[in-house]
Amino acid sequence: MIRVPKLGLMLVGWGGNNGSTVTAALLANKLKLSWETKEGVKTANWYGSLTQASTVKLGRRVKGEDVCVPISSMLPMVNPDDIEIDGWDISDVNLAEAMTRARVLDVNLQVQLRPYMTHMRPRRSIYYPDFIASNQLFKTENHYMVPRKKTEGDNTFSCETR
Secondary structure (H helix, E strand, O other), rough: OOOOOOOOOEEOOOOOHHHHHHHHHHHHOOOOOEEEEEEEEEEOOOOOOOHHHHHHEEEEEOOOOEEEHHHHHHHOOOOHOOOEEEEEEEOOOHHHHHHHHHOOHHHHHHHHHHHOOOOOOOOOEEEEEOOOOOOHHHHHHOOOEEOOOOHHHHHHHHHHHH
């Protein structure tokens, strides 16, 4: 059996809508959470994931039936439940607060995820005004200022990410 190495995911903008939602989705699946919605009970799943929910046709049986297997059973792949996540953001709000602010997930799911995400905080990011949308300026309390010569700040940032 082939040993699958660990996988870490580091996101730029981890404390934003996309970063907090990806983190919440990974946790909800890992914890096998279920939550109530107005349409009924929903359970976290990997539907829509190419590697987790798709199959590959291997061939046909003698009677003409297709033989299909999950992609994840054919190739050595990291189980998404084992992904370690981290990242940077100009906001130092914890991921639970970022998830609430994003208003993407059902409230009942957020309540279950909150204890797991409260301790998660983005690393300080580089503040470069040309890349910050005007509606994001209120979030800029967790950053390094980019010096006039870009090489001046490179060492501090590099050391912190190791």
